[in-house]
Amino acid sequence: MLKLSGLQFLLLIHLAIWLNLEGLSVTGPLKDMDFSVQEGGGPRILHQFKLESPAVSFRTSGEKAGIIDIEPRTGILYINGSLDWETKKVHKLQVESVDESGKRVKGPYAVTIYVEDINDNPPEFNQTKYYGVVRQNSRPGKPFMYVHATDRDDPTTLHAQLSYSILHHFPNPYDEMLFQIDNATGAISPSRKGSYYLDPQKQDTFILVVSVKDMAGTTTNAFTSSVDVIITVKESLWKAPPTIHIKENSTQVHPVNISKVQSNEPGVIYGILEKEKLPRLPFSISENGDIYVTQPLDREERDTYTFFVVSKDNTGELVDKPLQIHVIVEDINDNPPVCQQDLTVIEVQENEKGGSNIGTVFATDMDKKDTLNSRLHFQIQSQEPEFPVQNLFYIQQDTGTLQLTGRSLNKRESAKYFLKVLVTDSKFKTICDVEVHVIDINDQIPIFKNSDYGSIAVAEDISIGSVILEIEATDGDEPATGSSLIIYQVKEGDPNNTFIIETDSETNRGFIRINKALDFETMPVYNLVINATNPEPLVEGVQYNSSSLTVLRVFVTNVDEPPAFRKPIYRTEVSEDIPVNTLVMMVEAYDPEGDSVRYSLEGDVRKWLRIDSATGQVYTASPLDRETEEIYSVEVVVSELNNAAQKSKVFLILHLRDVNDNYPQIATDYPTFFCYPVSGGERTLIQATDADEQFFYSKFTFSLANEMNARNNWEISKFNATHAYLSLKHANFEEKVYDVPIILNDNGKPPLENKVNLKVSICKCSSENSCFIDIDREHSWPTVGQAIGILLGVLIIIGAIVAGAFCHMRYKEKNEKSNPKDAKDDAELNRLA
Structure with a gap:
């Protein structure tokens, strides 16, 4: 503390008296008083108490700290040194006045001196170095360590309000810092970039120089301290486990622990999210991150599962990125072979050679494909009948392909064979039933009952699909087989496929139908050659001949048809300002019978067009106007000159091109x-x-x-x-x-x-x-006076009309009495008048 010598202090007291302290606000009578004094600052005068008779001096006692006192004669209260807020914040004294004999006159009065703090202490960290550990991919902004500093100054003022910041970052491989600090709490956490880039494989140690300032870091004269923070980066605990393999149909007691995950942060809440919507997800996760399968799985129902594991804090916010979990359900041999058909039917011609492939027995296994669990073997267990010999058939054990062993089959010996085929995998077996039908060979050709069906006449307007004739051939092969079924075709005389022949598979009769429209003018007669064949090929040495051919002549009779246009629709585009009588287009039509035709228009509501009835040339009949109708449609009618009932119509569509003929x-x-x-x-x-x-x-x-x-x-x-x-x-x-x-x-x-x-x-x-x-007003409703006048006028007119009618009736009655008969002519009328 700064303290003056006795002589120096006396000089200070005399100076205060010389400055006439009595006239200042720092003087006054003895009473209770409070003073606020900044710490430090050296000696100072606080107040001068005035003596009041009979008092001749003052004295003081209490917490004077050796530097606070009062000058007895002058009453000057002073501090002879510097106060320290950190040592003592309040000094309490008692002051009293005394007379010549030392007896108290007034007092004691309380004098309290409050020491005000100044910023005279720098902040101090509670450790000389700090050490912390952060996990790779930790959540940005989530603290993993704290630094802490204190300041001895008054905590209720800015002097002790501290602000933390990162001064240096070693090393700093990126433009932005990988760490951040809360300036108020000293909490250190990864920055957003740090959460993404921190990797112990690239850099496992960082040194941060953390600075702390008092005055809340807002002034340039704040005290500052710094400390080194050594941070070790470790691998993330939050990792997806390898693909999990689970055998299907497990007999273990469920749930069964299949894996585990761990978050970088303690106390998180784990959960499972489905990647795709399933009827059920047979997995769960415990509060410790243990993943369980909750029930036995069936590979044939689903062979893989994919879901996400998430970690959340107690607010429901995601702590880590979701982990994708893959589960593969491993196959066991739990499915027997299954015959693809309850009964496999195979047809074999009786002339089939030994060693030929005659069919395949198909079976499936729901176990995993291309594994031993689904590998199948085929074996013929029995053959019925065993005639003429056993083992007529052979089956390839890996493919199920059936073959004849050495000789052709004979339908007369047996028309059917029944085989039982044993199908096995490494654990299960199944019997598949097979029927082998021996079918007759195609050694007979179809023969027409009539080699010539003569002639028929058909009108050219007959409808498509109509049957014009029924034909028939016979075949000596086994009925209801490909060897005996007959297919009829027009071999010659129908280049445009105008006719088609359908077969009734039960009777083998053929029905000749119209396939396309007939036209007398184009083709008046058809000379058809029709053949009959089988879908199965003939055996060697047998060929079709003339017995499988027949002929038919079809005469097309002429029907009077209406004229036809050359085009289905006529369109043209003209300018709206073309002169009247301009040729717009020409329509063309013809009569199939060669008659002359005439043209006319229908629907020309605006009378804009006319047509030459002989040539079909269309002209404008009056000025056109696009603004009235932009697309103008009429019908052109063509009719036979000698039979107007035979007619056809076609649309003529006129697109009018605009010209600038309207003023703005x-x-x-x-x-x-x-x-x-x-x-x-x-x-x-x-x-x-x-x-x-x-x-x-x-x-x-x-x-x-x-x-x-x-x-x-x-x-x-x-x-x-x-x-x-x-x-x-x-x-x-x-x-x-x-x-x-x-x-x-x-x-x-x-x-x-x-x-x-x-x-x-x-x-x-x-x-x-x-x-x-x-x-x-002159155009508004009439006033009351005007309305009364109008009403009186109307009544007068009605009265005049009634009076006139009454007079007329009286006059008429008088005339009738004087003229008892009517006038018969003008002369008589004049006489009567």
Whole structure:
């Protein structure tokens, strides 16, 4: 502590008296007082107490710490040294005044001195070095260690508020630090980049220089300390186990532990997520990360499983990346062979040579393919009948292929053989039943009952599919076999396949049907040659001959058919401005019988076209207009000249090409107005339209007519291709309707120009910002007086009508009495009059 000598302090006291402390706020009567004094700072005067008679001096006692006292005669309370907050924060004293005899006059009064802290202590770490361990792929921001520092200054002030930071990072292989520190708590954790890149195989040790500052690190004059933190990087505990193999149909007591996972963080909650939606997932995981299979598995039901294991903290947030777990279900031989068919039927021609492959017995095994568990062996167990010899058949043990052992079969000896084939795997066996049918060989050819079916006449308009004749041939081979089934075909005389022949498989009869439309004019007669064959090939030495052929002549009779057009539809495109009587197109039709035809139009509602009835040439009959109808469709009718009932129709479609023949106009969808009074500068959008195609009105130009009033009052500016702004040039407009002359031009070739007088209202506006129109009294509903006058007028008129009718009736009655008979002619009428 800084302390003055007695002489120095007396000089300080005299200086204070010389400065007339009585006139300052630091003087006053003796009473309880509190003082706040910053620590350090050296000697200082705190206060001067004034003497009040009969007191002649002051004295003090209490926690003076050897440097706090009062000058008895002057009453100056002073500190002769420096206070220390860290040593003592509060000093409590008692001050009293005494008289000449030393007897207390006033007091004692409490004087409390509070020592204020200053930042005079640097922070200190609680260790000279720190050591920590972090796991590869640890969660970013999750602390794995802490550093801690303290400061002896007042913790309620910034002096002892500490802020941590990483000063250096050795080594630092990346642009960003791999670690981060919480500036308030000193918690060290991997950064996002560190969580991704930390790898003990590349760098297993890091040194961090951690700095701590007081004053919360916010000022440049804060005290700073630093410490080395040595961090060891270890491999991640969170790893997916190798592929797990589980034998199917295990007899162990379930659940069975099959693997284990461990998170880098303690206390996590483990869970399982399905990769694909299954009816059931037979796996679970314990709170310690042990993975279990919960029930026996069946490889034939599912041979692999894939799922994810996750770890979460108590808030439900993922701690580690999900691990993918693969499980393979290993096969055991738990499935017997299965015959693919309950009964395998094999057909063998009786002339089949020994050693020939006659068929295959198929069986399957649901165990794993290409393993010994699913390898099958075939063996003939029995043959019925055993005639003419045993072992007529042989089966290849690995393929199930059946062969004849040495001789051909004979249907007369046995038409069927029944075989039992034993199929085995390494554990199970199954019997498959086989029937071998011996079928007759095809040594007989079909023979037609009639070698010539003569002639038939068929109208050319007969419908497709109609049967025109039934034919029949016979075959001496075994019925209902490929050797006896007959196939009929037109061999000659039908180059366009106009006819088709279907066989009834039960009776072997053939039905000749119309396959395509007949045409007398193209083919009036057909000379058909028809053959009959079998689907099975004939045996060696047997051939088809003329007995399997027959002939038929079909005469097509002519039917009067309607005329036909050359095209199914006629289309053309013309410009809408072509002159009247221009040739548009020519339609063509013909009559199959060669008769003359005439043309006419139907559906020409606009009377735009006419047709030459003899040539089919179509001309314009009146001006065309694309804006009225762009695609114009009519029907062309062609009929026989001598039989108008025989006719056909076809559509003629006319596409009209646009020309620039419509002047641009101002769109009138909404009224154009400005709210009165105007201020000048207001503007509104106006729109131009054109009935022509977009090619002609995709762009308009707007301008004002060259009139003095128009150019003085209005202004037009471009907005886009179809709109412009109409603006007011001043504020001197009356409340009325103005005609604004506007010149519009489209972009046709050549362009069209139109002058339009646009009605623009200057009007009072309603709260909805629309024109408000006052209704004139003279056009409104009549007043009460007017209504009474109108009613009286109507009554007077009705009364006049009734009076006139009454007078007329009286007059008529009088005439009838004086003229008892009617007039018979004009002369008599004159006489009566």
